[in-house]
Amino acid sequence: MEKELTYFERIDFNEFRELKESEGFLIESISDYIKDKNLIEQIDPLNVIIDITALSGYSASMQAFSEELLIPFDDSILFIADIKHEETFNYELRYCFTKIDYWKSKKDKSDDKVENTNKSKSKHKKITDLSEDELGVFFQEFRKSLYGHEKFKDDFFDLTKTFRVFNGIREHKILSLFLLGESGVGKTEVANSIYKCLGGMKKLAKVNFGNYSSEFSLSSLIGSARGYIGSDDGEIFIRVRDTDIGVILIDEFEKSNATLFNYFLDVLESGKLVSSLAEEIDLDGFIIVFTSNISKEDFSNKISPELRSRFDYKCQFTLLYNEDKKKYVEFRVNSIVRKVNEKYKIQLEENLHERFLTQINVSDYNNMRDLNKKIKTVFVDYVTSEKLALHELEKEISE
Template identity: 35%
Template sequence: MNKMNSTLYIYDGKNLNGLKSTLNEYKFFSIAYLFHMCDTLPELSDIIAGAFDKTVIDITNLITDGNYYRIFSERYLYILSENIPDLHFCMNYKVFDKFTERFPYFFEEANTNWDFHDFEGVEEQVEPFATSNLNSNSIIYTYNEISAAKGLHEAGTLISLSDLIDQCEGISFQYNLGKISKILESQQIEYVDLSSIVRMLRLRPDLIFPFEILMHRITSIRKVKYCVEYARISDVDGIFPLCFSEKVSIDSAEDLAETVSEEPTTINIQNITTLATEICEKLRGHDAFKSDFQHNLLKFSFLNGMGERKILSIMLCGDSGIGKTQFAKFVSQVIFPGEPLIKINFGNYSTEGVLNSLIGSPLGYIGSEEGGELINKIDTSKSKVILIDEFEKATPSVYNFFYELLEDGVFTDRHGIAHNLDGYLIIFTSNMTEVMYHEKILDSLKSRFDMVYHFVGLPAEEKQRYIQNTAIDLIENLEKHFGTKVEIHKIQNELNELCEYDNLRDIKRNVEDIVFNSFLECYKQE
């Protein structure tokens, strides 16, 4: 492999802020955050595309991880370098020798910058959004009095991180993310104490990297607040330098609760608007719906942030093939790239035992150990977008289930385990007409939907544009792969006739047939 063109910045602990201040136009991330986002090579380039431009990645903890993943790590870093524009790396000087031993061909000596080792510049505060903070407030809470942590633990709101792992011995540790999720949600844990783990990591620096990944994954499950005894705060700074940008000293559990409640929640309006715009650009037509969706997504972000709204629910009715299901896919793809959409299709269920199929059978029943489809898909996808397809085929018991879920944001499965869907978007789709919707859906459930829209076919002009773009894309791909070009003007009349259809899936299939028939004639003649 060739050497990287990126710069490697070497810093010592006291000068990390100096580095961030000098490169204040860059975002700083720990390599553990990237591994949390994607820990497989085939999907990495898609996950990071456009999300990490102008970035500095700290690879210190990857080096302390030992030599266990050397080949994988090397390929991972090269993929990052090849796919992220204006990317640089940094590391603590203490691991530089080990890094050069393990990866001697990564960086040219001229591209290694030592300006921030024994740097004498002023340490400036860097905006919290520029780092891979673990929680929304990017605060590490400290306590001088053990009684403060003990009081929170006895109240059931604090748990030690060491209590969330199954075992830690030898060269690794084990944990079950599904089990951790259920503990945090069922016990309503608010604080995770790092003290015992930090003490252990001082002796086992090779475990820092996987533990940091675990912390990111825990935060993606639940917005916990991390705390540590005050005597360990300098260790936290050294072990997790990019995780926390602010420290709050707390002397009692009461003060902690008061301080947390007073912290304002920050909503990034620009990010939400950008996501909503990207989603709407993918959906053809339905302009009134798209405008309303952008407004409701922003409103939900604020209401959810203050605990007033748990789930954003959208009901879409209309004929098949006009964009209802596609919209749900677009939402998941844009907000949770690389994660599978959570899809439940009631057309696949029988009328008997449908709720058991959804959330599992009671203990003792056949199949009770398998869980329900909704639970299994939530556990295997980090997407927080759920598509409920063919909702008109659901039963009254299912209607009651969703009535309670949309009200509380939580449901309890047949084993008595609570599942928290706070922050989820649930999109219901159905072929019902407006009349059928008002006749079939209970008024109580209707009142729980944040948005209800009836999709109609695209206007002729929009359909023509869709047909033309679909044909052009296919023609270009066929020419790219097989070297034969279709002259679109020769099939234009056939394409124009497709405007009579409303179903976009049917239109796309017909476009493919028309283009391919013409392509095949040309291909045979060559």
């Protein structure tokens, strides 16, 4: 058989039908021909397009059934199907169709012309949307904003390059990273940095699984069936809908339970978030960052091998080197100085961080939150010793 199958996106179907009808075609469902095979002989290939989406209902016997059914159809007929079944059809119908195509709505084509990129209709900006140049800038920024973890940064760069290629040919939907390690070394910061460096203007989609340990956790996460108390949307749907960037952070992943692990197994496999009401959010091109404080050994005990193998990348974050901690001090001090300058319109001493670093022994701190607290104390001491009464200054300015 030399037949051709074209996939369409569900939301584009009406546009496709109108276009084809204006060209004189009639779109018919394969169901009509399943009911009455004699109709096949009467088809005029120049006027009829056959939608085979209904074959998805024959899951168990699809291959044999479809091969027998489709043989008598003329090879020049155009067959179409909902892209939702792409994976199943490409495999089960591999001997029926020799050519696969994707129908693009006019809207997409004009977007491509204007922006000359491969942007999808999704409102989320994703790493797969960036041009090569933009990707270069993204990684420059990302490397600057996360201190240390050089091996991770190199690996993330390589992973992203591979992801973009295989996402483009629809083989890899979600890039999933699992980050383990000590508290306060930048695991959560990875997701924050990806969000910022992709130009996020709203809020990172973040869900803390520490809050999801009870047996009712799945309904809080993905909503409960309509008609029950609290049948509102689940948290993850709200977070993903409200964000502008294709990144999701799942913090403290190990704290939840097997039901949620299984749900995520499906998400990583299908590339979709499916709510309890069967609503879907396509996560194609998304990055999901999972973080956890468990040790490497507990990771193997707590997380099933099926799920473990679904993560594209697992990494143990080690403690930061003193040089990286010093960079963190410099960054924090400069950011405090900038804010003080803006608010109180006073110029603080230049390179204040150098003075601070003589008072803080960074090797005493492994958690950057603790180091941050120390920076604040040293700053308050500095303000006091310099007799800078910041609160009074504020009063004067506002008067």
